[in-house]
Amino acid sequence: MKRILVTGGAGFLGSHLIDRLVEHGHEVVCLDNLQTGNEENIKHLEERITFVKHDITNSFPDLGDFDEIYNLACPASPIHYQANPVHTFKTSILGALNVLELARQTGAKIFQASTSEVYGDPLVHPQPEDYWGNVNPIGIRSCYDEGKRGAETLFSDYARMYNVEIKIVRIFNTYGPRMDPKDGRVVSNFIMQSLQNKSLTVYGDGKQSRSFCYVDDLIEGFIRMMATPKEIQGPINLGNPNEFTMLELAKKVIRFTGNESPLQFNELPQDDPKQRQPVIDEASHILNWHPKVSLDIGLQKTIAYFVNRVEC
Incomplete structure:
Protein backbone atom coordinates (compact mmCIF):
# COMPACT_ATOMS: atom_id res chain seq x y z
CA MET A 1 0.00 0.00 0.00
CA TYR A 175 -14.97 13.09 -21.53
CA GLY A 176 -17.20 10.92 -19.37
CA PRO A 177 -19.35 10.87 -16.23
CA ARG A 178 -18.68 13.61 -13.64
CA MET A 179 -17.92 16.25 -16.23
CA ASP A 180 -19.34 19.58 -15.11
CA PRO A 181 -22.53 20.13 -17.16
CA LYS A 182 -21.68 23.83 -17.32
CA ASP A 183 -17.97 23.62 -18.11
CA GLY A 184 -18.43 24.83 -21.68
CA ARG A 185 -16.61 21.92 -23.33
CA VAL A 186 -18.03 20.62 -26.54
CA VAL A 187 -19.11 17.17 -25.32
CA SER A 188 -20.93 18.44 -22.24
CA ASN A 189 -22.35 21.39 -24.21
CA PHE A 190 -23.78 19.23 -26.98
CA ILE A 191 -25.21 16.64 -24.59
CA MET A 192 -26.87 19.14 -22.27
CA GLN A 193 -28.23 21.24 -25.13
CA SER A 194 -29.66 18.19 -26.86
CA LEU A 195 -31.22 16.79 -23.67
CA GLN A 196 -32.86 20.18 -23.11
CA ASN A 197 -34.14 20.26 -26.71
CA LYS A 198 -32.03 23.35 -27.42
CA SER A 199 -29.96 24.17 -30.48
CA LEU A 200 -26.45 22.71 -30.44
CA THR A 201 -23.90 25.52 -30.48
CA VAL A 202 -21.33 24.89 -33.21
CA TYR A 203 -18.43 27.34 -33.48
CA GLY A 204 -17.03 28.25 -36.87
CA ASP A 205 -18.09 25.94 -39.69
CA GLY A 206 -17.97 22.85 -37.47
CA LYS A 207 -15.18 21.28 -39.52
CA GLN A 208 -12.54 21.76 -36.85
CA SER A 209 -11.59 18.40 -35.37
CA ARG A 210 -10.84 16.84 -32.00
CA SER A 211 -9.95 13.40 -30.69
CA PHE A 212 -12.06 12.25 -27.75
CA GLY A 239 -5.55 10.59 -25.98
CA ASN A 240 -7.67 8.74 -28.49
CA PRO A 241 -6.18 9.17 -31.98
CA ASN A 242 -9.54 8.73 -33.72
CA GLU A 243 -10.41 12.17 -35.10
CA PHE A 244 -13.91 13.64 -35.46
CA THR A 245 -15.21 17.00 -36.64
CA MET A 246 -17.58 18.98 -34.47
CA LEU A 247 -20.34 18.28 -36.98
CA GLU A 248 -19.73 14.54 -36.70
CA LEU A 249 -19.82 14.77 -32.91
CA ALA A 250 -23.05 16.78 -33.01
CA LYS A 251 -24.74 14.17 -35.20
CA LYS A 252 -23.72 11.37 -32.83
CA VAL A 253 -25.06 13.22 -29.79
CA ILE A 254 -28.37 13.91 -31.55
CA ARG A 255 -28.64 10.25 -32.53
CA PHE A 256 -27.94 8.94 -29.02
CA THR A 257 -30.20 11.41 -27.19
CA GLY A 258 -32.99 10.83 -29.69
CA ASN A 259 -33.70 14.56 -29.84
CA GLU A 260 -33.67 16.26 -33.23
CA SER A 261 -31.83 19.36 -32.04
CA PRO A 262 -31.00 21.98 -34.69
CA LEU A 263 -27.48 23.39 -35.06
CA GLN A 264 -26.67 27.02 -34.31
CA PHE A 265 -23.43 28.32 -35.85
CA ASN A 266 -21.48 30.96 -33.91
CA GLU A 267 -18.18 32.76 -34.50
CA LEU A 268 -15.07 30.70 -33.72
CA PRO A 269 -13.43 31.87 -30.44
CA GLN A 270 -9.97 33.47 -30.49
CA ASP A 271 -7.05 31.00 -30.76
CA ASP A 272 -9.40 27.99 -30.88
CA PRO A 273 -7.36 25.15 -32.44
CA LYS A 274 -8.54 23.94 -35.86
CA GLN A 275 -7.19 20.41 -35.38
CA ARG A 276 -6.19 18.33 -32.39
CA GLN A 277 -5.08 14.71 -32.72
CA PRO A 278 -2.41 12.90 -30.72
CA VAL A 279 0.38 10.71 -31.93
CA ILE A 280 0.36 7.96 -29.28
CA ASP A 281 3.33 5.88 -30.42
CA GLU A 282 5.19 6.65 -27.17
CA ALA A 283 2.24 5.59 -25.01
CA SER A 284 1.83 2.47 -27.11
CA HIS A 285 5.48 1.41 -26.96
CA ILE A 286 6.40 2.52 -23.43
CA LEU A 287 3.12 2.01 -21.57
CA ASN A 288 1.53 -0.66 -23.78
CA TRP A 289 -1.49 1.64 -23.68
CA HIS A 290 -4.26 1.98 -26.23
CA PRO A 291 -7.73 3.50 -25.78
CA LYS A 292 -10.39 0.80 -25.73
CA VAL A 293 -13.71 2.68 -25.46
CA SER A 294 -15.17 3.88 -28.77
CA LEU A 295 -16.74 7.31 -29.04
CA ASP A 296 -20.17 5.73 -29.61
CA ILE A 297 -20.00 3.68 -26.40
CA GLY A 298 -18.42 6.49 -24.38
CA LEU A 299 -21.04 9.02 -25.48
CA GLN A 300 -23.87 6.69 -24.51
CA LYS A 301 -22.37 6.21 -21.03
CA THR A 302 -21.86 9.96 -20.65
CA ILE A 303 -25.38 10.78 -21.83
CA ALA A 304 -26.80 8.30 -19.29
CA TYR A 305 -24.94 10.22 -16.56
CA PHE A 306 -26.18 13.62 -17.75
CA VAL A 307 -29.84 12.58 -18.10
CA ASN A 308 -30.32 13.09 -14.35
CA ARG A 309 -28.61 16.49 -14.43
CA VAL A 310 -30.78 18.27 -16.96
CA GLU A 311 -32.21 21.59 -15.84
CA CYS A 312 -35.59 21.86 -17.49
Whole structure:
Protein backbone atom coordinates (compact mmCIF):
# COMPACT_ATOMS: atom_id res chain seq x y z
CA MET A 1 0.00 0.00 0.00
CA LYS A 2 1.25 3.46 -0.92
CA ARG A 3 0.39 6.85 0.54
CA ILE A 4 -0.66 9.06 -2.37
CA LEU A 5 -1.60 12.73 -2.71
CA VAL A 6 -3.96 13.78 -5.50
CA THR A 7 -4.26 17.54 -6.01
CA GLY A 8 -7.44 18.54 -7.83
CA GLY A 9 -8.84 15.26 -6.55
CA ALA A 10 -12.48 16.41 -6.39
CA GLY A 11 -12.49 17.26 -10.09
CA PHE A 12 -13.62 15.23 -13.07
CA LEU A 13 -10.33 13.41 -13.69
CA GLY A 14 -9.10 13.51 -10.11
CA SER A 15 -12.14 11.72 -8.70
CA HIS A 16 -11.89 8.93 -11.29
CA LEU A 17 -8.18 8.56 -10.50
CA ILE A 18 -8.91 8.32 -6.77
CA ASP A 19 -11.50 5.61 -7.49
CA ARG A 20 -8.74 3.54 -9.10
CA LEU A 21 -6.18 4.21 -6.37
CA VAL A 22 -8.60 3.27 -3.60
CA GLU A 23 -9.61 0.18 -5.55
CA HIS A 24 -5.92 -0.81 -5.57
CA GLY A 25 -5.78 -0.47 -1.77
CA HIS A 26 -3.76 2.74 -1.44
CA GLU A 27 -4.12 5.43 1.23
CA VAL A 28 -5.23 8.60 -0.57
CA VAL A 29 -5.22 12.24 0.46
CA CYS A 30 -7.44 14.32 -1.83
CA LEU A 31 -6.55 18.02 -1.93
CA ASP A 32 -8.80 20.51 -3.72
CA ASN A 33 -9.84 24.16 -3.32
CA LEU A 34 -13.26 23.30 -4.85
CA GLN A 35 -12.98 26.15 -7.36
CA THR A 36 -14.05 23.77 -10.11
CA GLY A 37 -14.01 20.48 -8.20
CA ASN A 38 -17.11 19.13 -6.48
CA GLU A 39 -17.26 17.18 -3.23
CA GLU A 40 -20.13 15.17 -4.72
CA ASN A 41 -17.56 13.53 -7.02
CA ILE A 42 -15.83 11.93 -4.01
CA LYS A 43 -18.76 11.62 -1.60
CA HIS A 44 -18.93 7.86 -2.15
CA LEU A 45 -15.33 7.66 -0.89
CA GLU A 46 -15.59 9.94 2.15
CA GLU A 47 -14.99 7.09 4.63
CA ARG A 48 -12.01 5.77 2.68
CA ILE A 49 -9.94 8.89 1.87
CA THR A 50 -8.75 12.06 3.58
CA PHE A 51 -10.03 15.30 2.08
CA VAL A 52 -8.12 18.57 2.54
CA LYS A 53 -9.54 21.84 1.24
CA HIS A 54 -6.54 23.84 0.08
CA ASP A 55 -5.34 26.00 -2.82
CA ILE A 56 -2.00 24.78 -4.17
CA THR A 57 -0.87 28.34 -4.91
CA ASN A 58 -0.42 28.63 -1.12
CA SER A 59 2.12 26.84 1.05
CA PHE A 60 1.08 23.34 1.97
CA PRO A 61 -0.03 22.43 5.48
CA ASP A 62 1.82 19.54 7.15
CA LEU A 63 0.42 16.53 5.31
CA GLY A 64 3.15 14.05 6.16
CA ASP A 65 5.14 12.02 3.66
CA PHE A 66 3.95 10.57 0.39
CA ASP A 67 5.13 7.85 -1.94
CA GLU A 68 3.44 9.42 -4.96
CA ILE A 69 1.88 12.76 -5.90
CA TYR A 70 -0.49 13.32 -8.80
CA ASN A 71 -0.79 17.02 -9.66
CA LEU A 72 -4.15 17.52 -11.39
CA ALA A 73 -5.03 20.88 -9.83
CA CYS A 74 -6.00 23.52 -12.43
CA PRO A 75 -9.19 24.69 -14.13
CA ALA A 76 -9.20 22.90 -17.49
CA SER A 77 -12.11 24.27 -19.52
CA PRO A 78 -11.92 27.67 -21.26
CA ILE A 79 -14.91 29.04 -19.32
CA HIS A 80 -13.29 28.17 -16.02
CA TYR A 81 -9.67 29.06 -16.71
CA GLN A 82 -10.56 32.35 -18.40
CA ALA A 83 -12.79 33.41 -15.48
CA ASN A 84 -9.68 34.28 -13.44
CA PRO A 85 -6.68 34.01 -15.77
CA VAL A 86 -4.17 35.31 -13.24
CA HIS A 87 -5.14 32.66 -10.72
CA THR A 88 -5.09 30.01 -13.45
CA PHE A 89 -1.51 30.95 -14.31
CA LYS A 90 -0.54 31.00 -10.63
CA THR A 91 -2.09 27.56 -10.16
CA SER A 92 0.08 26.14 -12.94
CA ILE A 93 3.33 27.87 -11.93
CA LEU A 94 3.21 28.51 -8.17
CA GLY A 95 1.23 25.30 -7.72
CA ALA A 96 3.87 23.34 -9.60
CA LEU A 97 6.60 24.83 -7.43
CA ASN A 98 4.73 23.91 -4.26
CA VAL A 99 4.04 20.30 -5.25
CA LEU A 100 7.57 19.86 -6.57
CA GLU A 101 9.00 21.12 -3.27
CA LEU A 102 6.79 18.67 -1.42
CA ALA A 103 8.05 15.87 -3.67
CA ARG A 104 11.66 16.95 -3.18
CA GLN A 105 11.30 17.08 0.61
CA THR A 106 9.47 13.77 0.95
CA GLY A 107 11.15 11.81 -1.84
CA ALA A 108 7.84 11.24 -3.61
CA LYS A 109 7.48 10.34 -7.26
CA ILE A 110 5.43 13.13 -8.88
CA PHE A 111 3.07 13.17 -11.86
CA GLN A 112 2.10 16.27 -13.83
CA ALA A 113 -1.18 16.38 -15.72
CA SER A 114 -0.17 18.56 -18.66
CA THR A 115 -2.29 19.14 -21.72
CA SER A 116 -2.48 19.05 -25.50
CA GLU A 117 -2.98 22.81 -25.21
CA VAL A 118 0.81 23.11 -25.05
CA TYR A 119 0.67 22.54 -28.83
CA GLY A 120 -1.57 25.60 -29.29
CA ASP A 121 -3.17 25.87 -32.72
CA PRO A 122 -0.83 23.29 -34.25
CA LEU A 123 0.95 23.66 -37.56
CA VAL A 124 1.88 19.97 -37.40
CA HIS A 125 -0.86 17.35 -37.60
CA PRO A 126 -1.21 14.99 -35.81
CA GLN A 127 0.87 16.16 -32.85
CA PRO A 128 3.89 14.16 -31.60
CA GLU A 129 5.63 14.91 -28.31
CA ASP A 130 8.65 16.47 -30.04
CA TYR A 131 6.50 19.19 -31.64
CA TRP A 132 7.08 22.45 -29.74
CA GLY A 133 3.73 23.98 -30.59
CA ASN A 134 2.22 27.16 -31.97
CA VAL A 135 0.99 29.09 -28.94
CA ASN A 136 -0.12 32.72 -28.70
CA PRO A 137 1.61 33.95 -25.51
CA ILE A 138 -0.74 36.93 -25.03
CA GLY A 139 -4.14 35.53 -26.03
CA ILE A 140 -7.18 34.73 -23.92
CA ARG A 141 -6.16 31.06 -23.67
CA SER A 142 -2.55 31.84 -22.77
CA CYS A 143 -3.05 31.68 -19.01
CA TYR A 144 -3.71 27.96 -19.40
CA ASP A 145 -1.53 27.12 -22.42
CA GLU A 146 1.58 28.95 -21.23
CA GLY A 147 0.95 28.01 -17.60
CA LYS A 148 1.04 24.34 -18.47
CA ARG A 149 4.12 24.83 -20.66
CA GLY A 150 5.83 26.59 -17.76
CA ALA A 151 4.88 23.78 -15.40
CA GLU A 152 6.53 21.25 -17.72
CA THR A 153 9.67 23.38 -17.59
CA LEU A 154 9.66 23.43 -13.79
CA PHE A 155 9.12 19.68 -13.57
CA SER A 156 11.99 19.05 -15.99
CA ASP A 157 14.32 21.40 -14.13
CA TYR A 158 13.51 19.82 -10.75
CA ALA A 159 14.42 16.46 -12.25
CA ARG A 160 17.72 17.84 -13.56
CA MET A 161 18.66 19.92 -10.51
CA TYR A 162 17.26 17.90 -7.61
CA ASN A 163 16.87 14.40 -9.05
CA VAL A 164 13.12 14.44 -8.37
CA GLU A 165 11.38 11.54 -10.12
CA ILE A 166 8.87 13.11 -12.50
CA LYS A 167 6.20 11.83 -14.88
CA ILE A 168 4.57 14.19 -17.41
CA VAL A 169 1.59 13.32 -19.59
CA ARG A 170 -0.17 15.56 -22.10
CA ILE A 171 -3.91 15.00 -21.96
CA PHE A 172 -6.01 15.32 -25.09
CA ASN A 173 -9.78 15.91 -24.99
CA THR A 174 -11.32 13.61 -22.39
CA TYR A 175 -14.97 13.09 -21.53
CA GLY A 176 -17.20 10.92 -19.37
CA PRO A 177 -19.35 10.87 -16.23
CA ARG A 178 -18.68 13.61 -13.64
CA MET A 179 -17.92 16.25 -16.23
CA ASP A 180 -19.34 19.58 -15.11
CA PRO A 181 -22.53 20.13 -17.16
CA LYS A 182 -21.68 23.83 -17.32
CA ASP A 183 -17.97 23.62 -18.11
CA GLY A 184 -18.43 24.83 -21.68
CA ARG A 185 -16.61 21.92 -23.33
CA VAL A 186 -18.03 20.62 -26.54
CA VAL A 187 -19.11 17.17 -25.32
CA SER A 188 -20.93 18.44 -22.24
CA ASN A 189 -22.35 21.39 -24.21
CA PHE A 190 -23.78 19.23 -26.98
CA ILE A 191 -25.21 16.64 -24.59
CA MET A 192 -26.87 19.14 -22.27
CA GLN A 193 -28.23 21.24 -25.13
CA SER A 194 -29.66 18.19 -26.86
CA LEU A 195 -31.22 16.79 -23.67
CA GLN A 196 -32.86 20.18 -23.11
CA ASN A 197 -34.14 20.26 -26.71
CA LYS A 198 -32.03 23.35 -27.42
CA SER A 199 -29.96 24.17 -30.48
CA LEU A 200 -26.45 22.71 -30.44
CA THR A 201 -23.90 25.52 -30.48
CA VAL A 202 -21.33 24.89 -33.21
CA TYR A 203 -18.43 27.34 -33.48
CA GLY A 204 -17.03 28.25 -36.87
CA ASP A 205 -18.09 25.94 -39.69
CA GLY A 206 -17.97 22.85 -37.47
CA LYS A 207 -15.18 21.28 -39.52
CA GLN A 208 -12.54 21.76 -36.85
CA SER A 209 -11.59 18.40 -35.37
CA ARG A 210 -10.84 16.84 -32.00
CA SER A 211 -9.95 13.40 -30.69
CA PHE A 212 -12.06 12.25 -27.75
CA CYS A 213 -10.76 9.87 -25.07
CA TYR A 214 -13.11 8.22 -22.57
CA VAL A 215 -12.12 8.88 -18.96
CA ASP A 216 -11.54 5.23 -17.98
CA ASP A 217 -8.97 4.84 -20.76
CA LEU A 218 -7.16 8.01 -19.69
CA ILE A 219 -6.92 6.98 -16.04
CA GLU A 220 -5.44 3.65 -17.07
CA GLY A 221 -2.75 5.66 -18.87
CA PHE A 222 -2.08 7.66 -15.70
CA ILE A 223 -1.60 4.52 -13.63
CA ARG A 224 0.71 2.95 -16.21
CA MET A 225 2.80 6.11 -16.54
CA MET A 226 3.30 6.42 -12.79
CA ALA A 227 4.51 2.79 -12.69
CA THR A 228 7.30 3.31 -15.26
CA PRO A 229 11.01 3.24 -14.30
CA LYS A 230 12.62 6.47 -13.14
CA GLU A 231 14.29 7.17 -16.48
CA ILE A 232 10.87 7.46 -18.14
CA GLN A 233 9.89 11.07 -17.53
CA GLY A 234 7.76 12.03 -20.52
CA PRO A 235 6.08 14.05 -21.75
CA ILE A 236 3.86 11.35 -23.22
CA ASN A 237 0.64 12.03 -25.12
CA LEU A 238 -2.50 10.37 -23.77
CA GLY A 239 -5.55 10.59 -25.98
CA ASN A 240 -7.67 8.74 -28.49
CA PRO A 241 -6.18 9.17 -31.98
CA ASN A 242 -9.54 8.73 -33.72
CA GLU A 243 -10.41 12.17 -35.10
CA PHE A 244 -13.91 13.64 -35.46
CA THR A 245 -15.21 17.00 -36.64
CA MET A 246 -17.58 18.98 -34.47
CA LEU A 247 -20.34 18.28 -36.98
CA GLU A 248 -19.73 14.54 -36.70
CA LEU A 249 -19.82 14.77 -32.91
CA ALA A 250 -23.05 16.78 -33.01
CA LYS A 251 -24.74 14.17 -35.20
CA LYS A 252 -23.72 11.37 -32.83
CA VAL A 253 -25.06 13.22 -29.79
CA ILE A 254 -28.37 13.91 -31.55
CA ARG A 255 -28.64 10.25 -32.53
CA PHE A 256 -27.94 8.94 -29.02
CA THR A 257 -30.20 11.41 -27.19
CA GLY A 258 -32.99 10.83 -29.69
CA ASN A 259 -33.70 14.56 -29.84
CA GLU A 260 -33.67 16.26 -33.23
CA SER A 261 -31.83 19.36 -32.04
CA PRO A 262 -31.00 21.98 -34.69
CA LEU A 263 -27.48 23.39 -35.06
CA GLN A 264 -26.67 27.02 -34.31
CA PHE A 265 -23.43 28.32 -35.85
CA ASN A 266 -21.48 30.96 -33.91
CA GLU A 267 -18.18 32.76 -34.50
CA LEU A 268 -15.07 30.70 -33.72
CA PRO A 269 -13.43 31.87 -30.44
CA GLN A 270 -9.97 33.47 -30.49
CA ASP A 271 -7.05 31.00 -30.76
CA ASP A 272 -9.40 27.99 -30.88
CA PRO A 273 -7.36 25.15 -32.44
CA LYS A 274 -8.54 23.94 -35.86
CA GLN A 275 -7.19 20.41 -35.38
CA ARG A 276 -6.19 18.33 -32.39
CA GLN A 277 -5.08 14.71 -32.72
CA PRO A 278 -2.41 12.90 -30.72
CA VAL A 279 0.38 10.71 -31.93
CA ILE A 280 0.36 7.96 -29.28
CA ASP A 281 3.33 5.88 -30.42
CA GLU A 282 5.19 6.65 -27.17
CA ALA A 283 2.24 5.59 -25.01
CA SER A 284 1.83 2.47 -27.11
CA HIS A 285 5.48 1.41 -26.96
CA ILE A 286 6.40 2.52 -23.43
CA LEU A 287 3.12 2.01 -21.57
CA ASN A 288 1.53 -0.66 -23.78
CA TRP A 289 -1.49 1.64 -23.68
CA HIS A 290 -4.26 1.98 -26.23
CA PRO A 291 -7.73 3.50 -25.78
CA LYS A 292 -10.39 0.80 -25.73
CA VAL A 293 -13.71 2.68 -25.46
CA SER A 294 -15.17 3.88 -28.77
CA LEU A 295 -16.74 7.31 -29.04
CA ASP A 296 -20.17 5.73 -29.61
CA ILE A 297 -20.00 3.68 -26.40
CA GLY A 298 -18.42 6.49 -24.38
CA LEU A 299 -21.04 9.02 -25.48
CA GLN A 300 -23.87 6.69 -24.51
CA LYS A 301 -22.37 6.21 -21.03
CA THR A 302 -21.86 9.96 -20.65
CA ILE A 303 -25.38 10.78 -21.83
CA ALA A 304 -26.80 8.30 -19.29
CA TYR A 305 -24.94 10.22 -16.56
CA PHE A 306 -26.18 13.62 -17.75
CA VAL A 307 -29.84 12.58 -18.10
CA ASN A 308 -30.32 13.09 -14.35
CA ARG A 309 -28.61 16.49 -14.43
CA VAL A 310 -30.78 18.27 -16.96
CA GLU A 311 -32.21 21.59 -15.84
CA CYS A 312 -35.59 21.86 -17.49
